[in-house]
Amino acid sequence: MLDLNKIYCGDARDVLSDVDDNSIDLVVTSPPYDDLRKYNNPESSWNFKVFQEIAKELYRVVKDGGVVVWVVNDKVEKGSKTLTSFRQALYFQEIGFNVNDVMMWRKTNPMPQVKQPRYCSCYDYMMIFSKGKPKTFNPIMVNCKLGGKEYNSTAKNMGGENGRRKLHYNVNRQKVKDNIWDIAIAQNKTDHPAVYPLQIARDHILSWTNEGDVVLDPFLGSGTTALACKQTKRKYIGIEINPEYCEIAEKQLAQF
Ligand SMILES: C[S@@+](CC[C@H](N)C(=O)[O-])C[C@H]1O[C@@H](n2cnc3c(N)ncnc32)[C@H](O)[C@@H]1O
Numbered sequence: 430m431l432d433l434n435k436i437y438c439g440d441a442r443d444v445l446s447d448v449d450d451n452s453i454d455l456v457v458t459s460p461p462y463d464d465l466r467k468y469n470n471p472e473s474s475w476n477f478k479v480f481q482e483i484a485k486e487l488y489r490v491v492k493d494g495g496v497v498v499w500v501v502n503d504k505v506e507k508g509s510k511t512l513t514s515f516r517q518a519l520y521f522q523e524i525g526f527n528v529n530d531v532m533m534w535r536k537t538n539p540m541p542q543v544k545q546p547r548y549c550s551c552y553d554y555m556m557i558f559s560k561g562k563p564k565t566f567n568p569i570m571v572n573c574k575l576g577g578k579e580y581n582s583t584a585k586n587m588g589g590e591n592g593r594r595k596l597h598y599n600v601n602r603q604k605v606k607d608n609i610w611d612i613a614i615a616q617n618k619t620d621h622p623a624v625y626p627l628q629i630a631r632d633h634i635l636s637w638t639n640e641g642d643v644v645l646d647p648f649l650g651s652g653t654t655a656l657a658c659k660q661t662k663r664k665y666i667g668i669e670i671n672p673e674y675c676e677i678a679e680k681q682l683a684q685f
Contacts, residue, residue, distance in 0.1 A: 433643060433664040436655065436682075438675040440474060441647035444668045445486040453490045453666075454565070454642035457633050457654050459500035459625050463513050466622055474670050480517060483647060488524050490645070494564025496637040497526065499556040500534065500625055505545075518556050526558035532608040534629060539614070555610070555629070565637055569606040576602035619677045621651035630657035638663055652678025659685055 430449045431437065437444045460483075461468065461475045473479070487497055499521070501514040522528050532555040539551035578600045583593040615626040630653050634644055640662045646654035649667035651674060658665035659682065669675050 431666055433666060434658075435665075436649060436652070436667040436669065436675055436678050438669060438672050440670050441668045442479065442482050442486070445483065445490060445647060448486075448490045448645070448666065450489055451492045452643065453645045454492055454495050455634065455638045455644045455663075456487055456491060456495075456497040456646070457500075457630050457644060457657075458498070458646045458648050459623070459650070460648050462502050462623075463504040463506075463511055465504045468622070468671055469673070470670055477513070477516070481520060484517070484521055485524055487645075487647070488521075488526060488560065491560045492564070493561050495560050496529065496563050496565075497521070497556075497558040498633045498637070499558065500553055500629060501556065502550075502553045514554050514556070518558075521556075521558045526560060527562075528556070529559040529563060530557040530608055531555075532557060532610065535609050535611050537611050537613045552609075555633070563637060565639055565642075567636055567639070569632060569636060570603040571606045573601055573604050575600045615653075617651075619651045619681065621674055621677055624651050625653055627653055627657055627660075630654045631661060634658060634661050634663055649678055650674055652681045655682055656685055 430452060431447050460480065464475070491497060499517070501517065503511045503514050518528060533552045534555050535552045539549055542549040580598055580600065582596050584596055585593055610632070612626050612628050615624045617624045634657050638644060641664065643664045643666065644654065644658050645666045647668045649655060649669040652667060655665045655667045655678060667678060669678060
């Protein structure tokens with residue numbers, strides 16, 4: 430097994446082969462979106478075949494009940510969305526994962542759309558795959574608008590006067606948060622071109638793991654997932670192919 434709380438600089442295909450079967454509680458990651466950015470990496474580091482190899486490795490290393498959070502989007506090619514993210518989701522399902530949910534990260538400060546025949550693109554998918562039923566779910570709760578209010582009403586065909594029964598209930602004060610999360614695009618303080626917000630990593634880690642659990646990010650980039658693990662007392666394994674980004678991640682962690 431690899432050492433925990435460490436960043437491994439290498440191709441995820443190679444590094445993952447050293448991770449034990451059924452040893453990871455959660456994967457939170459954002460892979461390259463199609464070939465929108467090259468990240469100064471060799472052409473061969475990312476394509477659908479590489480994705481398939483890595484997806485199969487993720488299935489092997491994730492524990493029963495473990496979860497993969499896959500933050501992704503598609504490029505527009507010759508006027509048409511590639512839907513690579515959908516193909517990836519179907520592949521995850523084909524190799525045994527449940528598609529537990531397809532969540533959205535709605536960017537509260539999206540890049541304005543110019544000269545495109547479509548509305549402003551303001552969200553990325555956060556696909557939630559699980560190996561069987563998620564073993565941990567600590568849902569984020571939000572206040573109900575009418576929480577604590579009392580209501581009286583009647584229900585048909587339930588006995589009582591004229592066949593109607595009187596009902597009295599209180600609206601719950603809190604409910605489970607929606608699966609569309611409103612979060613601003615990260616204020617990027619590094620030279621990495623595609624950093625996701627710390628809140629995305631943190632809120633998924635809190636939702637799907639408990640303290641001391643092991644979280645893997647096979648596309649660590651500038652280290653956001655590792656930072657969120659440090660903040661929430663989870664252990665991490667980070668993998669990143671580009672040595673410059675590994676250095677950025679190490680520096681960020683040292684300052685945290
Ligand atoms: C979308 S970025 C991840 C950004 C990260 N979530 C953050 O907040 O900084 C995807 C990363 O995957 C890396 N990458 C691409 N192919 C890889 C591979 N085969 N193995 C490991 N990392 C790879 C890229 O260098 C890039 O940094």
